[in-house]
Amino acid sequence: MSGSAVVVGGGLAGTLAVGALIGHVDTVTVVERDRYPDRPVFRKGVPQGRHLHVFLSGGQLALEKLLPGTTADLEAAGARRMEAPRDVITKGANGWQRRYHEGKHAVVSCTRPLFDATVRERVLAEAAGSGTRVEVLEASEAIGLLGSAERVTGVRVRSRDAGHAERDLHADLVVDASGRASRAPQWLAELGRPVPREEVVDAGIGYSTQMLRPTEPFDMAVVVQPRPDCPRGAAWAPVEGGNWLLTLSGARGQHPPTDGSAVLAFVESLGESHLVDNLRTSDAVSPPHGFRDTFNRRRHYDAPGGVPEGFLAVSDAACTFNPIYGQGMSVAALSGLALREALADGGLRPGFAPTAQRAVARASDTAWLTAVGADRPYAQDTDATPPGLAERMQTWYFGRLVDRAAIDPVVGAAFRDITHLAAGPSRLLSPVVALRTILLPRGAGLAAMPLRAESATG
Ligand SMILES: Cc1cc2nc3c(=O)[nH]c(=O)nc-3n(C[C@H](O)[C@H](O)[C@H](O)COP(=O)(O)OP(=O)(O)OC[C@H]3O[C@@H](n4cnc5c(N)ncnc54)[C@H](O)[C@@H]3O)c2cc1C
Secondary structure: OOOEEEEEOOOHHHHHHHHHHOOOOOEEEEEOOOOOOOOOOOOOOOHHHHOOEEEOHHHHHHHHHHOOOHHHHHHHOOOEEEEEOOOEEEEEOOEEOOOOOOOOEEEEEEOHHHHHHHHHHHHHHHHHOOOOEEEEEOOEEEEEEEEOOOEEEEEEEEEOOOOOOEEEEEOOEEEEOOOOOOOHHHHHHHOOOOOOOEEEEOOOOEEEEEEEEEOOOOOOEEEEOOEOOEOEEEEEEEOHHHOEEEEEEEOOOOOOOOOHHHHHHHHHOOOOHHHHHHHHOEEEOOOOEEEOOOOEEEEOOOOOOOOOEOEEEOHHHOEEOOHHHOOHHHHHHHHHHHHHHHHHOOOOOOOHHHHHHHHHHHHOHHHHHHHHHHHHHHOOOOOOOOOOHHHHHHHHHHHHHHHHHHHOHHHHHHHHHHHOOOOOHHHHHOHHHHHHHHHOOOOOOEOOOOOOOOOOOO
């Protein structure tokens, strides 16, 4: 164990990066713009924190490897666990998905502030029992990188307290975990490095989320996905404290309201009477809050020459997803694990940054392919290149597969492995899945929302 690291951003990815660095470096300094609240409540630095955040089973597996026991901490703190497809009831383009016990995947649902606070507590406890000294600089903003085009050697930091004092923090490794608004591309350009290539796929989805307290809660999450004939959707899931989050979504021109009095009409437009009844009998705990920047964006720091020595970008700072697929936190956990594994393979060493960056990029590959694959048909493509044969075949195959997954336990199991980030996309091409997808009829899902689970998989 030797060397020092600075982590820019003490959100979820930054905290998980600290978890990965513990035991591999002597010191870690976290630079966080906000002050942490003394209890789990919304803070400005994580503006998406008011919205529904589910944690997928692929993320849970990674988190348990990185920080064993954290999922149990989350549940002890009040997070709800719902098994899929039994307790996560989904309506797609061809109707409602069957509900049954599969025993493989579950989502964990709680408010984002509770999630972050629980993970942070676990990481700080791990740090206390390790040989790594972790220091957290709150109300401190990173404003640039130190070093040269070849090697980053630290961060310039400005205090947000009176006086706005600036200072340099030197380190062997700088991890950018400053989220969607990361300014690292400009900072690298200031050192004379090329800006990483960016891919953006924007389906133009808008979000609005309200916290509610239903009078008759039911123990499951309900997801109504947007579809071509109704580009509006809803997700309704329990969180801690007997509250529920209702997240509404809509494509361009169909964005959900942020005016509380208009929420009911939007939900009515989905044509799902259960959701309408639940909303009618719930008390509003918060007003609806909107969110618009939902584009998928990947910065190719992993390309040859993409990062200088001593610099690494993780999670949203490198790759963000349309949140409708609920992947970002799981990718943060998978990235944290990838960083830990890269460190375990020889610690900080020459060539570490590009190697670790490639490993972190691989950790987001499945999420990127699924989110972008699903969003591309809705994206306004500025160069308007018509899709080639391969892309059209992929869209055709994926469309059939999604429909079969709603009714077919074999195809459904493969689909859940991917959408929960527990397997790579090749799982969807296994012979048995491909044959069932191509040869069996597309089929319709259930016409009505299944209020009870089936007793066996059938
Ligand atoms: C509406 C919405 C809903 C979502 N729903 C889900 C979901 O259901 N499931 C899921 O897995 N993911 C979801 N996501 C994605 C998830 O929120 C992100 O992937 C996740 O927050 C990424 O974590 P992060 O630490 O990279 O960034 P953030 O959580 O944004 O944290 C960034 C941190 O960096 C700090 N910071 C920023 N700049 C600086 C600076 N210059 N100096 C110092 N500190 C700085 C900020 O204060 C903050 O603490 C959703 C996203 C949105 C927008």
